[in-house]
Amino acid sequence: MKLSKVFLYDEPSVPEIKTDRLGEFIKEKFCVEVEIRERFFDFFKEPTRKFSHDLATSRIFNPLTPFEKHIPTPEEIIFEESSFTNFTNTSNIVMYDGFEFKQIIANAIPQSESQSDMFHLICTDKLTCTYDYYDYRYHGRAVICSNPGIISTTGIIEAPAKPREYYLKMFENISQGLNLEVLKNQFKGKYLEYHDVKLSEIIKGYAMQALFYYLTGQPFCESKDCRLYNAHWQEDLLHSQIASNKLCDHHQKIMDEIIQIL
Numbered sequence: 107m108k109l110s111k112v113f114l115y116d117e118p119s120v121p122e123i124k125t126d127r128l129g130e131f132i133k134e135k136f137c138v139e140v141e142i143r144e145r146f147f148d149f150f151k152e153p154t155r156k157f158s159h160d161l162a163t164s165r166i167f168n169p170l171t172p173f174e175k176h177i178p179t180p181e182e183i184i185f186e187e188s189s190f191t192n193f194t195n196t197s198n199i200v201m202y203d204g205f206e207f208k209q210i211i212a213n214a215i216p217q218s219e220s221q222s223d224m225f226h227l228i229c230t231d232k233l234t235c236t237y238d239y240y241d242y243r244y245h246g247r248a249v250i251c252s253n254p255g256i257i258s259t260t261g262i263i264e265a266p267a268k269p270r271e272y273y274l275k276m277f278e279n280i281s282q283g284l285n286l287e288v289l290k291n292q293f294k295g296k297y298l299e300y301h302d303v304k305l306s307e308i309i310k311g312y313a314m315q316a317l318f319y320y321l322t323g324q325p326f327c328e329s330k331d332c333r334l335y336n337a338h339w340q341e342d343l344l345h346s347q348i349a350s351n352k353l354c355d356h357h358q359k360i361m362d363e364i365i366q367i368l
């Protein structure tokens with residue numbers, strides 16, 4: 107697979123992404139031209155009404171059943187429309203089917219930019235989820251590996267689980283009516299919070315996973331020391347992306363080969 111250009115779309119509600127730096131990182135690692143664009147739904151603003159409608163149809167209301175297209179109410183369409191200008195309130199997280207979300211994005215990309223050597227990477231604060239037939243439920247996802255590739259900042263924060271002790275103490279605190287802020291302070295630094303400055307480094311690893319999948323068909327690595335590790339725990343995510351901060355030898359070799367081909 108030849109790659110000549112990456113289109114990277116910003117998410118202004120999450121300035122911690124530092125899209126410019128992410129673009130530089132992709133350019134440097136993959137030796138490819140990167141064009142940074144504003145938020146996807148702003149860049150392709152023509153069919154805003156259609157985006158709002160289609161996004162509303164991709165919402166998940168029951169995490170235990172596979173996707174069924176939702177028929178949206180006018181209020182739900184207005185909610186989506188307002189999310190383009192008002193930044194999402196994180197206390198009320200809406201779940202979207204990740205593959206439907208990806209398709210809405212794909213449908214809006216013009217033919218002239220849909221060639222296989224062009225890769226579109228969208229950062230969004232919307233929570234993308236996929237249905238898992240192993241346990242028959244939806245799970246939040248930090249990255250949807252496809253072209254266009256989707257990185258969900260809310261997914262990065264919500265999908266990998268916090269430390270087990272956090273949940274045990276949380277249930278203890280809730281049953282005793284204690285303040286959760288105290289608990290958050292106890293575990294500070296062990297998981298990502300909204301608007302965490304570490305997000306700019308973590309997101310580079312997810313961008314690599316999306317690009318690796320497109321170029322090799324294999325996005326993830328088994329090694330926790332590799333940036334392609336598919337972390338299910340926040341501690342592992344912080345380890346692979348911050349403490350280790352590199353590819354394993356095997357994937358570095360593949361990366362070197364990719365750059366030679368490109």
Ligand SMILES: [Zn+2]
Pocket residue numbers: 327328329332333334353354355356357
């Ligand atoms: Zn690896």
